[in-house]
Amino acid sequence: MQQLVDQLIQEGYFEGVPKDFVYTGFMVLVALLVLSFFVAPLAGITSWLERRVWARIQSRVGPNRVGPQGILQWLADGIKNLLKEDIIPTAADKRLFALAPYVVFVGFFATFVVIPFGSQLIVADLNIGILYLLAITSLVVVGILMAGWSSNNKWSLLGGMRSAAQIVSYEIPAGLALLTIVFAAGTLSMQGIIKAQGWAPWDWLLFYNPFTFAAFFLYFTAALAEGNRTPFDIPEAESELVAGYVTEYSGMRFLFFFFAEWGNLYVIGAIATTLFLGGWQIPPITDHPVLVGILQFIVFFLKAYLWVFVAMWVRGTLPRVRVDQLMSLCWKYMVPLSFICLLGTAAWMVIWPQGNRVASFVMFLIGVAILGLFFRRVRFQIRHAQPVLYWKPYI
């Protein structure tokens, strides 16, 4: 981004304007573009797609009335919420109650600053990228606790406390799983980590060694729990806690919490893609800078969205876990396992400081074999269910 602005200044597009001013203007413009034309439809369409995917899994149709196949459902929902009353309970702590959506939304939106959509497409390539991500996602906990406590409602309080306990617990396995990648890449910068990988799957850090392979699944599970997603959606468990910490929220304020949740799904996928799946790396097929940029963006977007789809799939198929199961899964299984991954990677790097290409390739083949077995099983299940399906499964 900075190079582009520098180039524009040098070519004389902004004569007489202070340089700082140009930079500021561009930054605001980029932020505006990212939000209005990417994040808002992204979160919206994710919410629609999730309902469609979920409906398909349950042999229903799902929302299909607004626009072709119901793709504009999110817009209709947004407008509806804009026209609703903003109710603040009399007993609530009004200032905190009003502030909570801001904190949650800012905490979610600020993660997009360090997500590298392409080799040039990043708002700010911080040299502490991952640390920043961990710090900024913790802001959401503060917002959720604020919402839960300030509502002065027992459901909200319980939901907020459970959510905070869950998020802070799962932050430890998530942080340790990310740390294994920091080992292998030797940097915290998001672009640096992508540059440490190649376009070919066996150059990805996912297949660096068996420990990073395990760390990926640890990260994805912990990230689902941090995002309060099924099977870890205890804080919002409808059958127990009404709506958890958002019970007292209505209209737009309510929407912001869910906007952050659905947008956060994509952030999870994007982080997983950046750290484990080679990010925007594409094979060297073209030299055209714009074409390369577009290809990189498409590759990154599809890889990240794949994990959004997996999260929807998980939500459609797995039952919710209990609170005690949730906490023991984190502290008794995932924390020790992520420590093993960490030390394993460290030992691996002492033995093979430059990495082991043969092991990476073998890991890649094992990964392909696992995927192949999985799809064989899915095909088997679908074939057996065929008489029950009364129309072809499509979205």
Place this chain on the structure above:
Amino acid sequence: MRDPYFPLLVVFFFAAAIVLSLLLIAHLLGPKSSSPVKGEPFESGNPPKGDARIRFPVKFYLVGMLFLIFDIEVVFLYPWAILFRELGVFGLIEMGIFLLILVVGFVYAWKKGALEWA
């Protein structure tokens, strides 16, 4: 303004401005009415009993303490992870000792039942 952290400031204010503007639009467009019943906390339709400023289980506090210990330790591990290539075997042994002390604490917390949720 070549500071790499400047965009963060812009994005923070931008995100807050988005929330503020949408809430303002909702405030202008939405209906406004209030009644004593409407302002009550929701308790599944029953008349609300007391308020939510009640005591809650100490387990949450325990989780908070455990989180503090382990999260700070993770933060300590970050510089080690970045410099690991230069430190080599020495770094591995040094950090092994650090982690060993932590594992002792973890096992103690486990045996004491701090990780139980029941």
